Amino acid sequence: MESVRVPLGERSYDILIGSGTLKDIGRHLKGTAFWRDSSARTAIVSNPTVYKLYGDTVYESMAEAGFEPVKVIVPDGEEYKTLLWAEHILGKLLSAKLDRSSFIVALGGGVIGDMAGFAASTYMRGIRFVQAPTTLLAQVDSSVGGKTGVNHPLGKNMIGAFWQPSLVWIDTATLGTLPKKEFIAGMAEVIKYGIIRDSEFFEFIGKNKKDILNLNSKALTRIIKRSCEIKAEVVSKDERESGLRAILNCGHTVGHAIETVTGYTRYLHGEAVAIGMHMEAHFADMPQKEVARIKRLIESYGLSTGLPKDIDEGALMAAMEIDKKALRGELRFVLPETIGSVKVLPVKKDRVLKALKRGG
Ligand SMILES: NC(=O)c1ccc[n+]([C@@H]2O[C@H](COP(=O)([O-])OP(=O)(O)OC[C@H]3O[C@@H](n4cnc5c(N)ncnc54)[C@H](O)[C@@H]3O)[C@@H](O)[C@H]2O)c1
Incomplete structure (x- = not known):
């Protein structure tokens, strides 16, 4: 795998790039000291389009590594990048009893990454999250840099937070199904x-x-x-x-x-x-x-x-x-x-x- 470091002091993180690597994400997380002590309760946030293609792979990879992922699905589309749907995500995290040492995996394009990242920034005042971007735009742009947020009827991306991911896991093979x-x-x-x-x-x-x-x-x-x-x-x-x-x-x-x-x-x-x-x-x-x-x-x-x-x-x-x-x-x-x-x-x-x- 190729890697790029984002040097931001204590908020530094790696971008790992490979092909066909989604199936290895759980093993990687479990094998890395930073994640080893995370709570087993984690969440995979995605939409139906992407989950259908890659959700099971990520879920099984996480479960095999000993995590207990809960799946959180938001409808597909920019019009769902709203506070209401961010609240829906937060509700699912609470019901699944994620705690402050839990983390979220955002599996999808920029819409999912922005919204799941925003939910991570506010859940219990901030938990870690992993970006697993599946569109080219998300792989080269939105998953890196820590801008998270949702739209408001009065403006796009007007509600949000700077909240850096703790890892960006890029599987280029996902681009094979992208329109x-x-x-x-x-x-x-x-x-x-x-x-x-x-x-x-x-x-x-x-x-x-x-x-x-x-x-x-x-x-x-x-x-x-x-x-x-x-x-x-x-x-x-x-x-x-x-x-x-x-x-x-x-x-x-x-x-x-x-x-x-x-x-x-x-x-x-x-x-x-x-x-x-x-x-x-x-x-x-x-x-x-x-x-x-x-x-x-x-x-x-x-x-x-x-x-x-x-x-x-x-x-x-x-x-x-x-x-x-x-x-x-x-x-x-x-x-x-x-x-x-x-x-x-x-x-x-x-x-x-x-x-x-x-x-x-
Ligand atoms: N945070 C940032 O720095 C930043 C930067 C640029 C853009 N953005 C945000 O990113 C969003 C746009 O992201 P986007 O272009 O990725 O759009 P998107 O997330 O809506 O994805 C585009 C479409 O592709 C589908 N899809 C995703 N991965 C797929 C795959 N591998 N195979 C098949 N279908 C797939 C999605 O379900 C969706 O229908 C906007 O909300 C924008 O504001 C954020």
Whole structure:
């Protein structure tokens, strides 16, 4: 297995990446000093889609290792990432008598990871949890870094806590059952890491497209590991997003605005970020040749880079003005100086509007 350390002092943890490894999770936990003294009562939080595919494997692995897992199932979908369903999880943990030395395994995509992590952060004032991410987005992004939470009718991810997992257990073989569209959307975040931090990685993603799309396990391990290394490095320098961590939002200012304006139904998050990364590259002072390379790589994975004609630029601007990175009425973006290096910079509104009107 490959491993990446997230160095965060006493909250440090490992990301372990392998193929076909879900069946070994129980043995690993039991064999590691950190977990050996945990209460036998543990919980596996998942949704029906993922549990049906991988739940029994994880359950049996945990049970064989001597844990007594309780299964907690939440319906599949972003609309269930709510306080109500977090309370449902907490209720199941209480009924199953998990104690302060128990832990939760979050088995699923980002929705499950965010919500189970949030439940772990509040159960008896905080218990440990393991991320076992099963989507590409969750494996390269949401399972690492400790942002947990749920949505509120007034805003996405508005209720939450920074609560780091104690282990991230990535089985790349789970990507074999992930719908292609979800996989491709996750690739937008992988490309993002190349743009913000590593031009060689950016090239690797382009050159190895065939292997990546064929889910070759060596290629998958390489892209997931490098993405996790970059996220770990950034998070360890700025755990609570007071500075550097903002660079992870490359493409996300426009991306979030697109999701807001289209009511979160038309685009998957990664699809909106892909358009955002290309649009935002136009606001940057980087050579057109480099902007074109970004566009080419994104499109080579079947992602769009242009704004559809029916999206109103004024509405996008309004959505961006309430973005967390907007400061004193000025729009701020994570802009590439060159591929592999970005800066958070203000951009004049008329320049943004002009690029949006051009549509990319
Ligand atoms: N915490 C963070 O730092 C962070 C970062 C980015 C995104 N997020 C959050 O992540 C969420 C999106 O996560 P996501 O894209 O993983 O979506 P998701 O969790 O909804 O999963 C997408 C779909 O794939 C299914 N699925 C998952 N794994 C599968 C597998 N191996 N085989 C078949 N089907 C599978 C799920 O059941 C679901 O229907 C959002 O709520 C977003 O806010 C959090």
